[in-house]
Amino acid sequence: MAATILDGKKCSEMRLEILKEEIGECGLHPHLATVIAGKDPASQMYVRMKHRACEQVGIGSVGIELPGDISTQKVLEKVRQLNADPDIDGILVQLPLPKGIDSERIIEAIDPAKDVDGYHPENMGLLFSGKPRFTSCTPTGIMTLLAEYKIPVAGARAVIAGRSIDVGRPMAALLLNADATVTICHSKTRNLADELKRADILVSAVGKAHFIRPEMVKPGATVIDVGINQLEGKLVGDVDFAAVREIAGAITPVPGGVGPMTIATLMENTLKAAKVRACSSAR
Numbered sequence: 201m202a203a204t205i206l207d208g209k210k211c212s213e214m215r216l217e218i219l220k221e222e223i224g225e226c227g228l229h230p231h232l233a234t235v236i237a238g239k240d241p242a243s244q245m246y247v248r249m250k251h252r253a254c255e256q257v258g259i260g261s262v263g264i265e266l267p268g269d270i271s272t273q274k275v276l277e278k279v280r281q282l283n284a285d286p287d288i289d290g291i292l293v294q295l296p297l298p299k300g301i302d303s304e305r306i307i308e309a310i311d312p313a314k315d316v317d318g319y320h321p322e323n324m325g326l327l328f329s330g331k332p333r334f335t336s337c338t339p340t341g342i343m344t345l346l347a348e349y350k351i352p353v354a355g356a357r358a359v360i361a362g363r364s365i366d367v368g369r370p371m372a373a374l375l376l377n378a379d380a381t382v383t384i385c386h387s388k389t390r391n392l393a394d395e396l397k398r399a400d401i402l403v404s405a406v407g408k409a410h411f412i413r414p415e416m417v418k419p420g421a422t423v424i425d426v427g428i429n430q431l432e433g434k435l436v437g438d439v440d441f442a443a444v445r446e447i448a449g450a451i452t453p454v455p456g457g458v459g460p461m462t463i464a465t466l467m468e469n470t471l472k473a474a475k476v477r478a479c480s481s482a483r
């Protein structure tokens with residue numbers, strides 16, 4: 201039997217509707233600032249989509265566009281200004297930054313209370329110690345999608361391909377916090393196909409078109425595709441979707457799977473930041 205399609209677009213639209221209502225009723229006016237350096241078309245498109253979502257739910261947004269040859273120091277100054285700006289609740293620095301900018305220093309400069317991406321080491325540490333505050337949008341969106349489709353996580357064997365700081369590692373922590381048994385695979389993993397084939401929940405965040413083939417997937421497994429790759433002029437994920445959907449129990453499409461969930465989570469994190477800041481300034 202062909203797999204259930206985990207419809208991230210539909211789930212995200214539902215979440216955004218709920219959020220819009222909540223924002224309309226809560227009396228807060230959350231604001232997100234995005235920072236982009238350079239003119240990478242994919243990054244520009246993602247930032248546009250984030251601003252569009254802000255508009256849809258009633259979050260104010262400010263877009264800061266910096267030249268690609270800007271220095272780390274100048275980006276740091278911008279981030280510090282946003283940290284100090286009482287009207288800004290959330291700060292998102294679009295990654296990757298152009299070569300020559302020290303991304304780590306930039307992320308570490310963001311006020312952890314405004315770090316709606318969840319990339320700051322303080323937020324990462326809280327996540328890994330089982331006390332999450334802001335958690336990265338893509339893995340958090342995946343957890344929401346799993347919950348929406350009632351995919352059991354506690355006790356499940358979850359295998360993640362990719363150990364990046366924005367997806368693989370926080371994904372592992374979130375799954376572990378939800379009582380899954382977690383394995384992270386990477387470029388040095390031996391017998392990768394054997395590891396992947398043990399997964400009840402397989403998450404691929406590798407960035408290679410058709411990397412996950414049906415022989416790597418346990419029949420009935422849930423397959424989550426984080427990849428966004430160009431193949432012969434088409435947008436495809438890491439998973440050979442047409443073949444794997446015949447084996448999997450559930451699968452995310454690309455596009456329309458994980459991507460929209462990332463954006464919905466960013467909106468949720470921004471409202472959360474606004475609430476926390478409103479409560480702390482009321483004290």
Ligand code: GUN
Pocket residue numbers: 246292293294295296317337338462
């Ligand atoms: N680049 C690709 N996805 C993301 C994201 O979720 N946040 C940021 N800051 N940069 C990204």
